[in-house]
Amino acid sequence: MSEKHDVGGVPTTGHVWDDDLGDLVNQPPKWWMLGLTASAIWVCVYWLYYPSIPVSTTSNFFKGIGGWTAINEMEADKGVVDEVRGKYEAKLKDMTPAAILADGELTEYVTRSGKVLFGDNCAACHGTNGVGTTDKQGLFAPILNDDDWLYGGTIDDVHMSITDGRQGMMMAHKDMLSAAEIDTLANAVAAGTPTATPLFAEKGCTACHGEDGKGVAAMGSANLTDKVYRFDGSVEGIKYTIENGVNAGTPETRVAVMPSFKAAGKLSDAEMKKLAVYVYKFGGGQAAAPVAMEAAPVEAAASAVEASAPAAAQ
Amino acid sequence: MNDQVEQKEVGTVTGIYQEFETWTVNKGDKTIHAKRMPGFFRTVKTYLQFAMWLPFFLLPYMRWNGKQAVLFDIEHRQFHFFNLTVLPQDIWMLSLVLLVAAMTLFAVTSVASRVWCGYFCFQTAWTDWYTWIEDRIEGNPAARRKLDDAPWDMDKIKKKAAKHLAWMAIALLTGISFSIWFVDAFDYWKMLLSFQLPMVGWVVLAMFFAGTYLLAGMLREQTCLWLCPYARIQGTMGDAQTILPTYDFNRGEPRGKLRRGGEVVAQQGDCIDCFQCVQVCPTGVDIRDGQQLGCITCGLCIDACDSIMDKIGKPQGLIRYASLDELEGKPAKKIYQHPRTLVYLSIILIALAGIVYGLTHMGSMTLSVIPERQPLFVSLSDGSIQNKYQFKVLNKTDKDLHVTVSASGGIEGQQIIGAEKPHLTHHGRGTSFTIFVKAQGDKIMKEVTPLEFKVQAVEDTQVTAQYSTKFNGPKR
Numbered sequence: 001m002s003e004k005h006d007v008g009g010v011p012t013t014g015h016v017w018d019d020d021l022g023d024l025v026n027q028p029p030k031w032w033m034l035g036l037t038a039s040a041i042w043v044c045v046y047w048l049y050y051p052s053i054p055v056s057t058t059s060n061f062f063k064g065i066g067g068w069t070a071i072n073e074m075e076a077d078k079g080v081v082d083e084v085r086g087k088y089e090a091k092l093k094d095m096t097p098a099a100i101l102a103d104g105e106l107t108e109y110v111t112r113s114g115k116v117l118f119g120d121n122c123a124a125c126h127g128t129n130g131v132g133t134t135d136k137q138g139l140f141a142p143i144l145n146d147d148d149w150l151y152g153g154t155i156d157d158v159h160m161s162i163t164d165g166r167q168g169m170m171m172a173h174k175d176m177l178s179a180a181e182i183d184t185l186a187n188a189v190a191a192g193t194p195t196a197t198p199l200f201a202e203k204g205c206t207a208c209h210g211e212d213g214k215g216v217a218a219m220g221s222a223n224l225t226d227k228v229y230r231f232d233g234s235v236e237g238i239k240y241t242i243e244n245g246v247n248a249g250t251p252e253t254r255v256a257v258m259p260s261f262k263a264a265g266k267l268s269d270a271e272m273k274k275l276a277v278y279v280y281k282f283g284g285g286q287a288a289a290p291v292a293m294e295a296a297p298v299e300a301a302a303s304a305v306e307a308s309a310p311a312a313a314q
Numbered sequence: 315m316n317d318q319v320e321q322k323e324v325g326t327v328t329g330i331y332q333e334f335e336t337w338t339v340n341k342g343d344k345t346i347h348a349k350r351m352p353g354f355f356r357t358v359k360t361y362l363q364f365a366m367w368l369p370f371f372l373l374p375y376m377r378w379n380g381k382q383a384v385l386f387d388i389e390h391r392q393f394h395f396f397n398l399t400v401l402p403q404d405i406w407m408l409s410l411v412l413l414v415a416a417m418t419l420f421a422v423t424s425v426a427s428r429v430w431c432g433y434f435c436f437q438t439a440w441t442d443w444y445t446w447i448e449d450r451i452e453g454n455p456a457a458r459r460k461l462d463d464a465p466w467d468m469d470k471i472k473k474k475a476a477k478h479l480a481w482m483a484i485a486l487l488t489g490i491s492f493s494i495w496f497v498d499a500f501d502y503w504k505m506l507l508s509f510q511l512p513m514v515g516w517v518v519l520a521m522f523f524a525g526t527y528l529l530a531g532m533l534r535e536q537t538c539l540w541l542c543p544y545a546r547i548q549g550t551m552g553d554a555q556t557i558l559p560t561y562d563f564n565r566g567e568p569r570g571k572l573r574r575g576g577e578v579v580a581q582q583g584d585c586i587d588c589f590q591c592v593q594v595c596p597t598g599v600d601i602r603d604g605q606q607l608g609c610i611t612c613g614l615c616i617d618a619c620d621s622i623m624d625k626i627g628k629p630q631g632l633i634r635y636a637s638l639d640e641l642e643g644k645p646a647k648k649i650y651q652h653p654r655t656l657v658y659l660s661i662i663l664i665a666l667a668g669i670v671y672g673l674t675h676m677g678s679m680t681l682s683v684i685p686e687r688q689p690l691f692v693s694l695s696d697g698s699i700q701n702k703y704q705f706k707v708l709n710k711t712d713k714d715l716h717v718t719v720s721a722s723g724g725i726e727g728q729q730i731i732g733a734e735k736p737h738l739t740h741h742g743r744g745t746s747f748t749i750f751v752k753a754q755g756d757k758i759m760k761e762v763t764p765l766e767f768k769v770q771a772v773e774d775t776q777v778t779a780q781y782s783t784k785f786n787g788p789k790r
Contacts, residue, residue, distance in 0.1 A: 108746075131689045145702075148695040226695035227755075283692060283702050283750055 085113070089270065097159045097276045107277060114278030117271055121261070122279075130282050137240075137254055138232030145282035148228035152217040153286035159276035165260030168220055168230075170208070172245035172253060177203060186238040189213075194224040230256070340608065342536040345462070346598040347455035348445065349590075353617025359432065363439040371487070374494040386496050392742050398673070401710050401742065403680065407672040413665040419544075421658035423551040425649065426635070427558035427605075431545070432612035437537050440488070440530035441596065444481055451477045455593070481531045482523070489522030535597035539608055546607070554638040555652050558611050561585075561602040561633050562641060569602075572626060584628050591615035591633060601633055679717075679739075680708045681769050681779035683749075690786040697755045699787050700731075706746045707769055707779070709739040715771040724765035724785045725753035736772050751785060758787040 012022035027033075046052070049066040088109045092100060100106050119128065127133045130144030147153065150168070151161055173182065181199055188197045194213035200206065205213075208221040215223035222230050231241055231254055244252040261267050267275070279285075340346075350356070376383040378396050385394040393400040400407070422429050431438060452458045452473050464470055493515065494502045505511045511519070529537050538545050552558065566585035585602065592600050594615060599608035601615045619633040640646060649655060686702035694700055709715055716736035721728070731750040739745040751765070763785040771777035 129686070129688045143692070145689065146692045146694050146700075223695065227697035228693065228695045281748070283700060283748075284694075 085109075092270045092273060095273070097155045097273045097280075100273060100277050101155050101280065107281065110274045110277045111281050114274050117267075117275055118278055121267065122275065130279060138237055139230065140255075142230060143228075144279050145284055146228055147284040147286070148223065148226060149284065149286065150215065150217070150220040150222060150230065153280075153284060155276060155280050155285065157217070158280050158285070159273065161258060162272050162275055162279075163260065163262040165263070166220055166256075166258040168246045168256030170221075170241070170246040170248065170254075172243060172248040172250060173203075174243040177242070182239055182242050185242060186235050189224045189238050190233065190235045192225050192227065340535070340539060340598055342533070346535060346596070347458045348596045348598070348614075349455050349593045349618075350446070350449055351590075351594050351614070351618050351621065353614070353621065355613030355617050359442070359612055359614070362433040363442060366434045367436065367439055371491045374491070374499040382498050384495070385498065388496050390742060399710060399712060399742070400676075401708065403708060404672065404676050404710075407669055410665045410668045410672070414662055414669070417658050417662045417665065420551050421655055421662065423548055424553070424556060424652065424655045424658060426611075427552050427556050428545075428548055428609070428611040431538065431548075431610035435610075437529060437542070438596070438610060438612065440484070440526060441534045443484065444530045445534075445596070447480045447484075448477055451480070478531075481527055485523045485526035485530075486519075488526040489519040492522050493518055535608065538597055538610055545610075549607075551654070552605075553654065554642075554644075555647055557635045557637045557640075558605055559601060559609065559613055559616055559633060560605070560636040560638075560641060561591075562631070562636065563602070564641065566602070566632050584623070584632050586622070586626060588622055590618040590622050594618040676710070677779065678709075678711045679715075679769065679771065679777050679779040680710070681767065681781045682706045682708075683767050683781040683783045685783055685786065691788070693755075693788070694752065698752050699755055699758055700750050700752045701785050703749045703751065703767070703783065704746060705737075705749055705767070705769070706744050707737070707739045708744045709741045711741055711774075711777060713741050713773075715739050715741070715773050715777060717769040717771050719749055720768050720770070721751065722766050722768070724751065724763055725787075726757050728753040728757075728785070739771075753785065753787075755787075758785075759790070761787055761789055763787070 010024045010026055012024055015023055049064055050068055051062055051064040053062040055061070088106060091103075091106060092110075095103075095106075100110060118126075118130075122130075125133055125141035126144050127141070132143035133140045142150070149157065151157055151166055177185070181203065184197050185194070185199055185203070185205070188194050188200065194200045194205065194209070195211075200209075200213065201211070208216065208219055209224055210216050210221070213224040214226075215221045227233075229237070231237060241254055244250060244254060246254045246256050261272055373384055374382060378394075381394060383394070383396050387394065391402050419430055448458065452461050461470055461473065490502070490506065497515070502511075502515075505515070506519075533541070566583045568581065568583050569585035569587045570582045572586040572588075591602070592598070592615075594617070595601070596612065596614065597608045597610055599606055601609065613635070616633050616635070620630040623630050623632055637646065682705075684704040684706070686704070690701075692700045692702070705719070707717060715738075717739055718736050719730060719733035721730055729752045731752055732748055737745065737747050749767075764782065765785045766780055766782045768778060768780045
């Protein structure tokens with residue numbers, strides 16, 4: 001049998017399978033041996049180049065002769081991103097939010113890069129994409145993508161809300177008004193016609209909400225004639241607001257506080273500008289302040305001391 | 315011969331060992347110095363190679379409307395083909411083009427075997443040019459073998475240096491010619507001559523230079539034997555009907571040397587065992603062993619054999635294009651009786667139809683609209699409902715266009731906000747902008763209302779694109 005296998009002068013290992021299968025003792029091909037050797041060398045080089053020994057004594061470990069670290073690599077990659085963003089960021093620094101908004105390319109950049117910023121700093125209360133968040137009281141933080149702005153919806157108003165914060169205030173009327181009066185007022189507000197009842201003027205609601213009930217932007221008092229409600233638009237919800245007020249210092253009162261991000265020191269000026277543009281571009285931003293809005297603050301300033309109205313940070 | 319084959323196949327595993335003794339495997343130990351002989355197929359091959367590859371070198375220099383006529387502009391992600399500009403979005407047609415190419419290869423192979431290998435393939439063509447240069451500089455095969463064995467004297471150094479320099483020049487030109495299909499040809503030359511190519515440019519050039527030099531100069535037929543996948547699969551495309559260069563063993567066997575004085579020996583076949591067919595073969599195979607992996611069906615052995623047959627006064631065609639059926643005396647079938655070819659042809663037709671459809675329906679603008687999902691809609695202070703849409707307009711024309719936005723369907727009296735002014739869309743890339751649609755709350759009858767947007771270019775009202783989407787409202 002074995003001599004049959006003896007082809008080309010190459011001997012066999014001597015083993016025979018299935019009657020006549022033998023195993024020649026040929027060398028592996030040269031390219032294969034070279035590949036194997038190269039792999040062995042590669043393993044050694046790799047092992048030495050990178051921090052590959054998974055043991056450390058106290059703070060001492062083998063750092064690899066290449067000096068590679070994951071952090072360095074990430075920093076280098078971040079450098080690439082920063083370089084791309086750099087030209088926009090440099091421009092943003094010295095521009096007002098309104099100027100950014102007027103520049104189409106920068107607005108595009110901001111609306112794209114602002115998403116992360118908004119997610120990290122704003123979405124906890126205002127929800128992803130500014131859809132608002134609710135708690136047991138109703139709406140906890142205002143919706144940012146509608147066109148109802150308590151403090152005005154121009155780009156500068158929005159920017160100011162972010163930098164300086166907002167704090168709503170409305171007295172609790174539980175002890176000042178009778179249940180029937182509260183009920184009447186609540187129903188009128190729910191219908192969107194607060195001025196329909198004489199109580200609205202008699203009980204001093206107009207001081208903050210304005211004679212027409214449309215709110216005063218300088219104070220952040222709510223527009224009671226529109227279809228958007230700051231907390232809860234049901235009659236029960238409105239009654240609760242009238243009874244317990246906003247930020248009135250009691251445990252039951254509704255809460256409406258927008259912190260000042262300038263005071264918090266967490267965000268840079270440029271980041272706050274970016275957020276202003278980002279929020280403005282949700283869809284509710286107002287191009288130019290309507291005449292009524294400009295006129296209102298003058299009247300409002302006088303009676304601002306006796307403020308008592310639902311308000312919040314928008 | 316047939317009996318022999320059968321006998322071998324009858325044996326089990328042991329048969330392989332027996333066959334092994336007659337195997338000749340070309341592992342490139344010896345350089346094949348093929349003889350160049352004039353003839354019909356030599357001429358055909360020379361001209362077809364040029365017809366195939368001259369455009370490869372020259373077409374990139376052709377201008378069309380002031381731009382490069384054919385340019386695969388990777389950097390700007392657009393392909394220019396005369397008047398046509400194809401953007402990556404339409405690249406699915408490329409897969410059909412590749413399918414047509416593959417099926418054409420298959421169809422031709424099923425009819426006339428490896429026509430591509432023998433007359434068109436870049437490996438064949440470049441090797442042919444390289445060996446032509448070798449032939450010019452170093453002389454005929456005998457002289458070349460002698461030179462290879464000769465000691466390194468001045469003459470040998472001169473000849474070898476001249477040959478390799480000529481090869482390198484072709485290799486360099488090949489690398490440049492390849493590159494200029496992807497970068498503007500004249501820009502490329504300028505950058506090259508001022509040594510200002512980008513890194514990727516140098517790498518591509520170096521790879522093609524080295525690849526050409528190595529494949530056509532050194533590896534040659536080894537590429538066909540050991541690297542090329544097509545050589546390995548082509549056997550499945552042919553059958554007994556496929557014509558290919560064939561040695562007519564009925565007529566040729568038993569082969570034997572021609573006796574002096576042209577004596578006719580009754581039992582001797584027409585093959586005089588002159589080995590001319592082997593000597594001219596660029597891959598060094600013996601065609602008399604039958605169709606084999608190494609045969610690229612270039613027909614050069616037919617030329618050689620015919621010239622010998624002429625000399626010894628026998629009819630031509632001992633080696634000729636013939637099918638296995640023909641050799642076995644079976645009647646030749648017509649091409650429409652060849653189902654394999656018909657299948658390939660029908661796939662080609664389907665793919666071509668797809669390409670024609672694609673080219674005629676490509677349009678010069680596409681629109682895609684993504685409705686905002688969070689929130690689906692926003693209630694506004696006047697009780698109306700607003701939806702937000704992200705528009706992506708792809709302008710495939712060659713100039714920037716302004717587009718207007720309009721909508722059909724949707725809610726009665728709806729207002730499109732953000733489309734007061736036409737939007738600028740840059741040519742050759744996507745432009746995105748945001749559009750709001752606002753509708754009165756009491757006009758919204760359904761939670762979801764279909765809505766179709768249309769963008770239309772101001773400069774050319776023929777350029778439009780539509781997209782169907784939804785208008786979302788509160789639950790009813």
